[in-house]
Each structure stands twice: as structure tokens, then as C-alpha cells.
Amino acid sequence: MYLSLPLLKQIRRKFPQGKVRLMCRKGLGKMFLEHQIVDSVHEIEKGKSSSYKDTLEELRQIEFDWVFCPHRSYRTALFVWQLKKKVAVGYSLWWNAPFFQKRVLYNREIPDALRQLELFTCASEDFQKQWAQESNKQRFLGVSQTEVVSFEDNPLPEWMSAEVTSWKPLKKRICLAPGSVWPTKKWPSSRYAELAKRFLESDYEVCLVGSAADSRDCELVAQADDRIQNLCGKTSLLELMEIFQESQLLISNDSGAMHVAAATSLPTVSIFGPTVPEFGYRPWQNRVRIVQEILSCRPCSPHGTKSCPIGTHACMNNLSSEKVFQSAMQLIGIGSSKGKRS
Secondary structure: OHHHHHHHHHHHHHOOOOOOEEEEEOOOOHHHHHOOOOOEEEEEOOOOHHHHHHHHHHHOOOEEEEEEOOOOOHHHHHHHHOOEEEEEEEEOOOOOHHHOOEEEOOOOOOOHHHHHHHHHHHOOHHHHHHHHHOOOHHHHOOOOOOOEEEOOOOOOOHHHOOOOOOOOOOOOEEEEEOOOOOHHHOOOHHHHHHHHHHHHHOOOEEEEOOOHHHHHHHHHHHOOOOOOEEOOOOOOHHHHHHHHHHOOEEEEEOOHHHHHHHOOOOOEEEEOOOOOHHHOOOOOOOOEEEEOOOOOOOOOOOOOOOOOOOOOOHHHHOOOHHHHHHHHHHHHHHHHHHHHHO
8 A cells, every 4th residue: 555655646746636535445544644645535344345335335426537546456447437437547457448548557567656656647748758757667676686685776756755754763773573464474583583682782772563463473573582672563554654753774574564664764674585576566765675585486476475385485594684684784874874964
């Protein structure tokens, strides 16, 4: 959802007097309202058919000028088709021409934030020209054949930004997000514990963050030292953003935490295992390091799996806490100097 921020920000700029409505998964909408990115939120409880039906009935009472659909499923296309609207914009697929008035190519060669942002070229000639001027969008992906990927040499232009609140590091705090929906995306808890101890020895606060579903992962890390603060499952997304805004750094698996951090421009070290940056789901900001092992078996999945297909989980097990720590310390130096200049 947070990778939709550049698109939503452009919609707000183009239609400052319009009423922008967001349909999203339950629990994600409050941040977009709080920061005035949208005017209203219609949340759907995933897997609950009555939730889809009730939301559709509510939205069918409204006449829309534009509907932007960054999803490719038949169910979502059918949902959009049933709305009262002048123009619906979606991705061009072999089967969905009847559902959308305007379509754009789903470009696998650019980051997902830009794939979504390209939908807006159908709504604004000025933006279409701006979009065309940036001819090499692939440079924002990152390169898999290096163990540490950085993005300082390819900074995002402001019009691509996902930032909604400024980074103001008031505390010497490091945030760790050891959880993930997919087990193979998890760097071992023991490595996170080693990392936490290194930061504590360097006089940093260490704070664990995540949803309630990540509680076990965070508990395993917290057991390593009584000084580790465990906020897992205890914060809303808005509260998490406030924590990120005042912290020095986030270290995260390839998971939602790194995308939340991007909205605050919190420097982030992201650990990639079964996935690779070329899939397009890097943290969408400039102060980033992606740390990974270069292995012939990577990538093995576009989203992660429940278990390693070859039984080794080498992409995570081989990655040392020392390598992640050194990448973090380098990024803190870069982030701190840039923060002072701004």
C-alpha cells in the first residue's frame, strides 16, 4: 500500500479541490487520512465477501471522474467496472479491455512505485511529459550482482517521492523489524540478536517493531538482552511512523516495515533473501542499503515461501551480522550528514 504513495500524491496535486477516496485493506487507511493524502478511506477486510459487497454498495452511490486501479486481479477489475465513473485506468492485460477506459503497460522493468505512478500519465498531459523526460527508470531498481546495493548515486526526483513526513532523528535509536509474512524472508533471529548487542555496545537504543503476527520473532531477539525495547504489536501504523521519524535507522527483512520507513525517509538497511531488487519492491527512498548473498539459487520466489526449495536457506543463513552492522554504520554516517544539511 505504501508504494502507492507517489501515485496518490500526484492525484492530490492534480486535483487539489477534488475529493480523493482510497479503498484499501482494513487497518491501513488511517495514515493516509491523517496526512491528508486522501479525503476518505473505505477499508475492506481481506477474505470477507460481505466486506467487499458493503463497500461496493457504498461506493456505487458516488459518481467518480477518475478511478485508478493498481491491481491486476479479475475481482478488482470487476469491482471497478461496477462503479459509476467517467474514466477507469488500469494495467493492460489480454482480458481486461472491457473493464477500463484507459490502460497502461504493466512494466516489469521498473520499480513497482513507478509502475503504479505510470497510471497517472493517462490523467495529465503535463505529468506525461515529465514521465517521458526520465528515460532511464530502470536505474532505480538496484543491481542484484552486488552484495550491498546502495542508491545514493541514483536519487529519486521529488515527483517520485513517497515521503509524507520529514525525518528528524532526535534519538540515538536503532529499530529492528525481524518479522515477515513469509518464513524464507526472515533473517535468523539469532543474527538479529547479535546485531542488537553490537548496537547496544555502541551506546544505541535498540527497539523491536512489527505487527502482532511478528511477536514470536521479536521475543526471540528481545531475550538476548534486557535493554532491548520490544514494541512489537504495541503500536499503530501512525505511532510506528512517529517512532521511525525520530530514530537513526531501521534494519528490516524484505517486509512492510521498510515501506513504512520510506514514508518518513528513515535510513534503512533491508535484508533480501529469496527475492531480489529487480522485482521492483525496494524501499522507495534514497537512504537505503540492500544487503544480500549472491547465490545461483536466488531468486526462488517473487514473494517468499514457507520453506527453502533446496533445504539450505543459504540466502539468509550465510549472511553475517557483521556485514549488516557495517552497512548500517556506513548508512548512519551518510544519513546523519544529509539530515544536517537539510
